[in-house]
Amino acid sequence: MLQAERRNNIIQELHIDGTVHIEQLASKFKVSAMTIRRDLAALEKEGQLVRSHGGAVLPESMAQEVPYQTKLSSFKEEKEQIAKKAVELVPENSRILLDSGTTNLEIAKLLKSRRDLVIVTNDAKISMELLHSESTVISTGGELQKDIGAFIGTHVQEMLRNIKVDVVFLGANAVDLTDGISTPSMEKAYIKKLMVRSARAKWVIADHSKFNKQAFAHVCTFDEVNGIITDDQIDDQTRQQLEKETNVY
Template structure:
């Protein structure tokens, strides 16, 4: 196969699947990793895809970081509906990691009277919400992300590596049935990955506007989460597709 045909086949696979892995391409095309990386670099220069860690995704659907003030009231009713469902997965006496975000903030607001739970978070706004509340609150520490309020960096990574919790409530910028959960930055993706590793179970919570979207940095595959909690605006077909990739059915 000549280089032009090979790159056309790569582009076709990306368009069909939304995401491709280098190992997958080397096997399908019977070429070396170096050849695939060179092809991906050329296709990225032509703006036909965006390279990610270990592969590539379509460029047109990447979701960027959103400042807190821009998302605070967006999809608010859906987020509150999700929160009402999500609190049912927080067991008696649970120790939980709560991801940064406005959907997770709504969940925490419903947990404020739970004396039995311990909440660990990487979000300064969630921590502020718990200042006068009943749950025990632990903050990961780290550098504050400007205009967002999320924490990340070496101090946060060290804490997450040193703990083990019952539950991680994972927020998402973008969720795709084939690509999985993605985040706008590598730092944010790493925080989420360390939280997943620290928890017995991970539940994904996000409103339906985040589905069928992709962002820059890979967090996890859908089969790595126990289940997902979302609103009621996804079609039965879409729910079934995501359900097939999760361990449990959506709530």
């Protein structure tokens, strides 16, 4: 098969499935993975796709960072449902790490009446929500991400390298059944990786709108976490496929 024909076929497959994977393409076209990587790089330069961890997606399917105020009003009932499930997984006298985001804000609202916890967060809104909590609350501090409300930067990274917690609730911008969890920026991905390393129990929290999407920077695969907590609006097929990979609540 000629190079141009192969690349046209890649684009056709991408428009059918929404995502393509290097190893599958290499097997299908009987070429090396390096050849497919070159094809994807060339097609990305033409603006026809965006390369992701292990493959590529259509540009419009890439999850982007959403301003805090927009997220606050999106899928509120679903996030409350997720929060109720999540707090059931918080043991007494435990150390909890709440990633930034509005779903974790709902978890914070349910935890703030407890007196037995140490709660660490890199989210300004969550810190304020816990202002009058009887539990110990620790904010990572750092550079405040404008319009998002998350703390980022080396200060956050250094703190996360030096703590150990019992449970982390990890926010997810995008969840892909093949590639796992991803987020729009390399820096946010690195912070989330450090969160995963710091915790004994690792739970991803994601409402149904986050599934079958990819973002720019890879965070982790399903075998690196204990499971995913989601809402009951996730479609049956996605749930069944996800349950083959990890625990789903």
